[in-house]
Amino acid sequence: MHVAQLLAAEAIDAVLTGRNLSSAIEAVLKHHSHITPQQRGAMQDLSYGTLRHYGQLQALLSPLLQKPLSNTRLRCLLLVALYQLQQDRAGAHTVVDQAVQAAGSFKPQWAKGLVNAILRNFLRQRDALLAAIQNDDVASYSYPQWWINKLRKQYPQDWQAMLLAGNQHPPMSLRVNLRQTSMADYVARLDAQGISADVVGDSALLLHKPLPVERIPGFSSGEVSVQDAGAQLAAPLLDAQDGMRVLDACCAPGGKTGHLLELARLDLLALDSDALRLQRVKSNLDRLNLQATLLAADAAQPDGWWDGRPFDRILADVPCTASGIVRRHVDIKWLRREADVASFAQQQARILPALWQLLAKGGKLLYVTCSVFHEENQSQIDGFIKQQVDARQLPLSSPMLPPQGQLHPAAHHDGFFYAMLQKI
Structure with a gap:
């Protein structure tokens, strides 16, 4: 997992300097083509998860640092590990050990010790750190302050629900091609293969669990497409x-x-x-x-x-x-x-x-x-x-x-x- 942490940190560092995440991940994977499919999937999950909660993670990391880190990729590694500890609820000691191992690839010899100290300090001070940021909008919602302010003004009744919805994992919806099959026939086909879905529109199905497109029945032959119901x-x-x-x-x-x-x-x-x-x-x-x-x-x-x-x-x-x-x-x-x-x-x-x-x-x-x-x-x-x-x-x-x-x-x-x- 330390490889996934390291590569996720590389991708996030690129995003924070202005690159979009898709191209950042693509560039990282191109230069690390030897990694396993499991490492690739873990790296993507960590990249998305860390950026989804970046506002909170940044607020938690700042008081743990005595001074700003000039090594931005090392800082991103710490954010990835904090995401695992705070949002993934992964095994704490395992996460820390893997992050320390990942820090060994950085040239500064003190990197491993710094990562170890910061993450263990976070585990000891977690409750106090969370209490200290509870009134911070950016930390609470993980959006820039201007974005929060704009939604609060334009949607006074709904802004919080909209922000929270934007931090959830996205649903996976299918569009059934009614030129090729009927909704009833396609739903029966999914049922026969143990795939659960809800009908949410004339041609829209919401999968209970996301699937790779190669496992979606009829995708390659055009019977169905992946498209948000909205x-x-x-x-x-x-x-x-x-x-x-x-x-x-x-x-x-x-x-x-x-x-x-x-x-x-x-x-x-x-x-x-x-x-x-x-x-x-x-x-x-x-x-x-x-x-x-x-x-x-x-x-x-x-x-x-x-x-x-x-x-x-x-x-x-x-x-x-x-x-x-x-x-x-x-x-x-x-x-x-x-x-x-x-x-x-x-x-x-x-x-x-x-x-x-x-x-x-x-x-x-x-x-x-x-x-x-x-x-x-x-x-x-x-x-x-x-x-x-x-x-x-x-x-x-x-x-x-x-x-x-x-x-x-x-x-x-x-x-x-x-x-x-x-x-x-």
């Missing part, structure tokens, strides 16, 4: 009918693209600014045996790619802070800055009117974010409608969604915002 609302809401010309803007990684094509036979253009991410869209469509026109281009600059033919439906799944899906991307909490909210809002304000000019009269545009911040959601829509006299906001037709379209992160789904606009 994200599965997009395609039905868009109400695209057979034969319609549809634009899926900002489409990568392609979950909503595939769902649209499962629901109707469409002339669909899937657009994304990142050509590499479009390769993943193609891979998903190939697995589902579905087809769309894929194009790498900027949704905010249609003059460079639009052929002049209007679209009947547009799915505008715009870039955002991803504040509604932090339990899946735990690094977001620590990489985002408050100024990023305004920056994303400005980007959205460029994309939305650019796409609007491509929409046919009477057509519908579904605006989607995976954010919970008002600036990116209803405030964005309100500002747009004031500027566009031919735009009106329609009520949403999903029983899962509240009237205002803001889906809070909860046990069965992540946080999303939906708004339906029609050109009149």
